[in-house]
Amino acid sequence: MQLISLGLNHKTAPVDIRERFSLTTDEVRRGLSHLNEYAEIEEAVVLSTCNRSELYAVVADGVNAREVACQFFSDLTGNSVEIDCYLYAHEGERCIRHLFRVASSLDSLILGEGQILSQVKQAYAIAREVNSTSTVLNLLFHRAIATGKRVRTETKIAYNAVSVSYAAVELAKEIFGKLNTSSVLIFGAGKMAELTAEHLLSHGVKKLYVANRHKEKAQEFAAQYKGEAIDFENALELAEDIDVIVTSTGAPHYVVKAWETRRLMTKRKGRPLVFIDIAVPRDVDPEVEGIAGVKLFNIDALEAVVDDHVEERRKEAVTAEKIVKEEIESIQMKFRYLSCRPVMALLSTRCERIRCREVRRVHAKLPNLSEEEQRAMENMTKMIVRKILRTPMMKLNASAGTQEEALYVDAMQRLFKLDLLGETGTSEERHRRYRYS
Template structure:
C-alpha cells in the first residue's frame, strides 16, 4: 500500500494546458464510481480547481500503478495527449506534505488565499459520497483539513491576503487607473463573480452589468450591488459603455468570441477595452487579445499583481511550514501501523470468540447468577483478554515499518493460528476482513 498524488498545477502547466485537464463535477462522480475498474487503485480523491488538477490515491505499488493512475486521469478528462512534461507525482511522505501545503495555501497561486481549503473539502466529500475513500484517505484528508485550519488560525498568512477576484480588480486598476469613471460587465454569478463585484464596487466602479445563463441569478447579484442584469447571449451588445469585462463562468467553451468583440470595438470607436478572464477553462477566446484596442489577461497574469503584504505572508509561511511538518510527523506515526490493522483485528476477534464461548459455558453451569454477577464476569473476562493481548499488540505495533515487521507478523500468525483466517482466504474474503478491521 502506498499513497500517490498525480497532477499538474499553475507552477508546472500554463492555463491552456490546465483548461484541457479541468474536470467537471459530473465527470469526477462518474470516474470515482467506476474506480474498481482500475487495478491497483483502492482509494481516490480528485481535486480540480482553476489552478490545479490532482488525483490522490492509495495504490498497491507506486512504481507499477502510476501509469494506471495516469490512465484514470486521462479517462476523467477525455484526453490522452502527451503531457508528461507538465505532470508531477509524489509518493508517501512527499504526497502527504504536498496535500498539507495545498490545504495551507502554501502551494497556491496567491499565497494565503482562503478558497483552496473549501475546495479540498468539497473534493473529499464528493469522493466519500462515491464510496471511493476508506481508512487511509479518510485519515489523510481529515488531517489535511485540520492542518489547513491550524495554519490559518495560528499564523497570519491569511492576513491582508488577496483573492483571485481581488487581484483581477487590482490588475484592472493598475492598467486603467481610477475606476470611478468606469463601468464593468461580469460574466458569471457564482462566488467568484460575487467577490469580483464587491471589489469593483469598493474601487468606485460606476455601474455593474451581470450576465449569466440563468437570468434570475444574474438579477440577484446585480440587485445586491445596484447593477443591471443582462441576457447572457448577446451580452456584449450591452457593453459599448463598459471599460472592464471580467469573466468567471463554468462554461466548457469560449463565451466571448473574436467576431462579436470586433463588432463591439467598432461601435466603441477606438476606446480601449480591458478583459480579465479568471475562468479555467477560459471564457475568452485568446484571439480576442489580438484585436486592436483590446487588452486581455488570463488567470496566470494575476501572479504578477503587486501585493504590498506578500513579504509579510512569506515570513508567516515559515511558521506555516513548521506546522505542516509537525502534522506530517503525527500522521506518519498513525499510518505506521495501518498495514498491521487487519492482523490485529483478526487476533482480537479470535480471542473474543474464545472469551464469549467460555463465558457461555460457565454461565450454563452457574444458572443462579444475578444480573450484577453476570455483568461482573463479562467485565472481568474482557479485562483479562485485554491485558493478555496488550504486550503482543504493543510489540506488533512497534514493529510496523521496521525490519522486524515480517518476523512479528509471521510469529503472530503461527502462535495464534491466524493463517487459517488470513493467507488461505480468497482475495475477496481478505478484503472483507480488511474492511472489518477498518471499522
C-alpha cells in the same frame, strides 16, 4: 501500500493546458465511482480547481505507482495529450508534504488565499460520497484539513491575503486608476463572481452589470450587489459602454468569441476594452487578444499583480512550514502502524468472540446470577483477554515498519489461525478486505 499524488498546476502548466484537465464536481464524482475497475488503485481523491488538477491515490504494492496513477488520471480527464513535461508526481512523505502545503495555501498562486482549504474539503467530501477512500486517505485528508486550519489560526498568512477575484480587481485598477468612472460586466454568478463583485463595489465601481445563463440567478445576483442583470446571449451587444468585462463561468466552451468582439469594437469606435478571464476552462477565446483596442488577461496574468502585503505573508509562511513539518512527523507515526492493524483487529475480534461464547455458556449454567454479578463477570473476562493480548499486541506494534514486521505478522496468523486473505485471493477480494480492515 504506495501513497502517490500526481497532477499539474499553475507552476508546471499554462492555462491552455490546465483547462484541458479541469474537471467539474460531477465529472469527478462519475470518475471516482468507477474506481473499482482499477484493481491496483485502492483509494483515490481528486482535487480540481482553476489552478490545479491532482489525483491522490493509494496504489497496491508491486506495481508502478506513477504508471497506474497516470492511466487513471488520463481516463478520468478523457485527455490523451502528451503531458509528461507538465506532470509532477510525489510519493510517500513527499505526497503528504505536498497535500499539507496545498491545504495550507503555501502552494497557491496567491500565497495565503482562503479558497483552497474549502476546495480540499469538497474534494474529500466527494470521494467519501462515492466510497473511494478508506483508512489511509481518510487519515491523510482529515489531518491535511486540520493542518490547513491550524496554519490559518496560528499564523497571519491569511492576514490581508488576496484572492484571485481581488487580484482581478487590482489589475483593473492598474489599467484604469480609480474605478468610480468605470462600468463592469461580470459573466457568471458563482462564488468567484460574488467575490469579484464585492471587491468592485468596495472600490466604488460606477456601474455593475451581471450576465448569467440562468436569468433568475443573474437578477438575484444583481439585486444583491446593486447591479443590473442583462441577457446572457446578447450581453456583448449591450457592452458598448462597458470598460471591463470579467468572466467567471463554468462553461466548457468559450463564452466570448472573437467575431462577436470584433463586431462590438467597431461600435465602440476605438474605445478600449479590457477582458479579465478568471475561469478555467477559459471563457474568452484567445483570438480576442489580437483585436485592436482589446486587452485580454487570463488567470496566469494575475500572478504578476503586486500585493503590498505579500512580503509579510512570506514571513508567516516560514512559521507555516514548521507547522506542516510537525504535522507530517505526527501522521507518519500513525501510518507506521497501519500495515499491522488488520492482523491486530482480527486477533482482537477472535478473542472477543471466544470470550462472549464462554460467558454465554456460564450464563446458561448459572441463570440465577444477579445483574451485578453478570457485570462483574463481563468486566473480569474483558480484563483477562486484554491482559493476555497486551504483550503480543505490543510486540506486533513495535515491529511495524521494521524488518521483523513480516515475521510477527506471519507468527500471529499461524499461532491464532487468523483468516487473512493471502495471495490466493483475487484482486477484487483483496480490495474488499482492504477496505473493510
